[in-house]
Amino acid sequence: MERTTMTTTRRSRIIAIGPPRAPPFHNPASRPACMSKRWYQESRRDPWRRQARSKGDRARSAYKLKHIQERFSLLRRGDVVLDVGCHPGGWTQVACEEVGEEGLVIGVDLLATAPVEGASVIIGDITEEATIEQIMEALGGRSINAVISDISPRLTGRYDTDQAISLELSTTVLDVAMKVLQPGGTFITKAFQGTGIEGLVEAAKDRFSNVQRFAPTASRNSSSETFLICRNKLPRVRKRGSGLTAMEQVSQHLEGLGIITEEEEEGETTVGLRRISRKEEE
Template identity: 40%
Template structure:
């Protein structure tokens, strides 16, 4: 119990001292993750000219917020997550497991045949604490996001997917390079230094 309390206290202290957490509160974003997407957009122009955006693993919604704020009312933003998400004006939200065929079919029906300009995936597995198993689940989710992008992305579109460095990463990176003309590995400043997370950013279907 003491160890759990100590971890909780350390987490609270880190949150209170985190400049991105403070900035998110001040600027009305639901999570510090907003600044990861804003930096990716600044470097790679992800949102430039996008009219249809799909945000996988969206809850609590900060990436959808960024997309809506940057693109305005003329764009369609479709968000999906296993967890519930408080409604966001101008964002269509689907609650469900992206790994299930029925959920994927519902997402595809919402597209109404439109190609997607930007596929975003900040999905992460529920952590079990068993490192190899958690890493495998992370890679699996990233592969599913990449498969969706192959099927639905406009040839000139972008795809940005979170993944954790470790087993399976090199193979996933190879798959990205086979799929896209340009691939970048990004570690945004808002990504915690101790985290193994990076973002694979693909542009232009090969």
């Protein structure tokens, strides 16, 4: 089997794998350079974008979580929810509506997010212990019932690169969820379809009793994103993943596909694992 080299850092950063597998994504943060006239026209006609503006939702992505909630009823009154990559606050808003005043929502992002009524928002890197400590302080002794994440990389326009970084981010959030989520809890994350996603699904199935893929109606027709709906966190990881982090398990899956993972030398340029944020118009 021909083997492809894929590089990772000690933080298990995953970068480009092979040729593009789908039309390139566009980066909402740099529209003039990356987005076509056709995308602009479709975006202006987008009913979810218009609805978000008319109803005061911070982003069209809020409707993805609303559709997930309508289908699965995962968030309940009084729940404690952690939203990873919360900027600009669309999912945080929806979570606050679902858990009510008796619940608690904590949002975390590298980018400053305008205050969301009923939520605590933390600016920080979810992979750093200092940020986890801030989360624990905000919890005030309560346990987390659900970890949700509409996380996405800063899109480069190369699908192979974007999909690989998305896989890394989603796997990183899964490992975070395993640290902070109470047994029986719920985990929702976005991932781009492509190489390695089956490894992520396997890792999730070893940690939750029920794992499904779901594409909300509000996802763009041109998007290859899917959401993993993971219910009932197990008290211990199943035998297949025992003793491994989700990142280690996904790396093993990739090696089984003929993709070699390597550690980068110190000082090499990287595409930041720290870019854990959600863009407004994804």
